[in-house]
Amino acid sequence: MxxxxxxxxxxxxxxxxxxxxxxxxxxxxxxxxxxxxxxxxxxxxxxxxxxxxxxxxxxxxxxxxxxxxxxxxxxxxxxxxxxxxxxxxxxxxxxxxxxxxxxxxxxxxxxxxxxNELVVVVPKGSPLKPDLSKGGKLADQLGDGRLATGDPSNVPVGKYAKAALESLGQWTAVEPKLARADSVRAALVLVSRGEVPLGIVYRTDAAVDPGVEVAATFPPDSYPAxxxxxxxxxxxxxxxxxxxxxxxxxxxxxxxxxxxxxxxxxxxx
Structure with missing residues (x-):
């Protein structure tokens, strides 16, 4: 509950x-x-x-x-x-x-x-610039860190994130490094606290948390509206x-x- x-x-x-x-x-x-x-x-x-x-x-x-x-x-x-x-x-x-x-x-x-829009957030002040190019190296940028987003099996933001990463040819490499949160706000908290270097959330979530900043925006045609x-x-x-x-x-x-x-x-x- x-x-x-x-x-x-x-x-x-x-x-x-x-x-x-x-x-x-x-x-x-x-x-x-x-x-x-x-x-x-x-x-x-x-x-x-x-x-x-x-x-x-x-x-x-x-x-x-x-x-x-x-x-x-x-x-x-x-x-x-x-x-x-x-x-x-x-x-x-x-x-x-x-x-x-x-x-x-x-x-x-x-x-x-x-x-809404799908974005990648980083802890405030982080210099990391996520690579969202086709076949990009987002997984390499994570190093030993994790990428926080909703659980793609059931949480909408995670489903959108999976679709976007698949479209960019990066899902297979990134999937093992996911921190699967039970809501978009739970994923946001992990980034805001600096517990993970990257998170995929909605633009509206990024706007209400002063502990994060938008580092990249997914191409709108890379995931379902x-x-x-x-x-x-x-x-x-x-x-x-x-x-x-x-x-x-x-x-x-x-x-x-x-x-x-x-x-x-x-x-x-």
Whole structure:
């Protein structure tokens, strides 16, 4: 469940990044507004923007928003296992499709909300310039270090990273040196702390952590267009949730997303 410590392997040993360290957890709702509360499960990369949108929505409507952030895969599985939720925001189409195929979202509410970019970050001040050329030497640049990103088997940022590295002919060499994090923010923390020399994250994540800087940007045609879909969860009976989702995609809501570096969702091919 969200909020518990998460573990993943790094250099042959276990690293734990807690929800407290990541700043990812539950926003406590005001008791007076409990009847109107909205519970949002959202991709970790949306944390800062969703929290600001929640504050604005409460100021406008009086309805409090409780938000929980993790990898889209973890949140989708929680919904599948019966966890209460009103709105789900995924960092890729696959995990929203996963829920839709199981009739766990309200299909008519589904919307492609946002887009993003894939970048390589380094600890602030690092001179390392990642080689993202075709057949480049990113693995050699890592030396004995690791490259942090989401676990490509299930975390959206890791899936995008794998696709990009495959496109550049570098995946086979880099894969053994991956630090497979359970969310994009967990990968970001490893770079920010200097525990790894490189990380692949979204541009929006790099923008909110002063401990990292963007060292390279992947060619946009090297990975599938990053799309964040949002939808009402099938079990939701909250009128406030409908209003919040409408607000998130309104001009005022989109201005907040833009403030945090998100871009409009890419057009469907």
């Amino acid at each position: 969200v909020g518990k410590d998460r573990k993943f392997g790094l250099r042959g040993f276990s690293v734990t990044v807690s929800a407290v360290v990541l700043g990812i957890g539950l926003t406590v709702a005001a008791p007076a507004a409990m009847a109107q509360d909205v519970l949002v499960l959202a991709a970790a990369s949306t944390k800062n923007a969703v929290e600001k949108l929640a504050e604005q929505f409460k100021a406008k409507t009086g309805a409090a928003v409780t938000s929980s952030f993790a990898a889209s895969s973890a949140l989708a599985k929680q919904i599948e296992n019966g966890a209460p939720a009103d709105i789900f925001i995924s960092a890729d189409l696959d995990w929203m499709d996963y829920l839709q195929k199981r009739d766990l979202i309200k299909t008519d509410s589904r919307v492609n909300l946002l887009g 990053i799309t964040y879909p949002a939808a009402l969860v099938a079990s939701s009976k909250s009128p406030a949730a409908v209003a919040l989702l409408d607000y998130m995609k309104s001009p005022d809501g989109m201005a907040v997303w833009k403030e945090f570096g998100f871009v409009p969702a890419p057009k469907a091919p």
